[in-house]
Amino acid sequence: xxxxxxxxxEARMREAVAKGDLKDLPGQGKPLNLDDENPFIPADKRxxxxxxKNAGMVPExxxxxxxxxxxxxxxxxxxxxxxxxxxxxxLEQESIRHSILMERFYK
Numbered sequence: 001x002x003x004x005x006x007x008x009x010e011a012r013m014r015e016a017v018a019k020g021d022l023k024d025l026p027g028q029g030k031p032l033n034l035d036d037e038n039p040f041i042p043a044d045k046r047x048x049x050x051x052x053k054n055a056g057m058v059p060e061x062x063x064x065x066x067x068x069x070x071x072x073x074x075x076x077x078x079x080x081x082x083x084x085x086x087x088x089x090x091l092e093q094e095s096i097r098h099s100i101l102m103e104r105f106y107k
Contacts, residue, residue: 060101061098061101061102064094064097064098064101065098067094068091068094068095068098071087071090071091071094072091074087075087075088075091
């Protein structure tokens with residue numbers, strides 16, 4: 001449920017659009033490029049992350065999350081009960097690993 005600030009911000013944006021205040025802005029109609037200027041990455045770490053990304057490397061928490069999603073899809077497609085049991089076990093283990101890693105990251 002949106003809070004009061006979000007409701008007010010949304011209303012002001014609608015007013016600006018209705019008045020035409022947001023027309024002809026620089027970059028209008030073009031996708032945002034957040035690769036090099038991601039505001040969530042500290043400035044001193046951007047180059048390192050850029051190099052790792054170009055090398056095809058991802059942070060451990062991303063790799064684990066990708067594995068979790070892959071296991072979920074495999075579990076949905078599985079028909080054999082023994083295979084489903086094994087996939088559930090792996091899925092639970094990877095989910096726990098991801099939770100522990102994220103808990104450490106956000107402490």
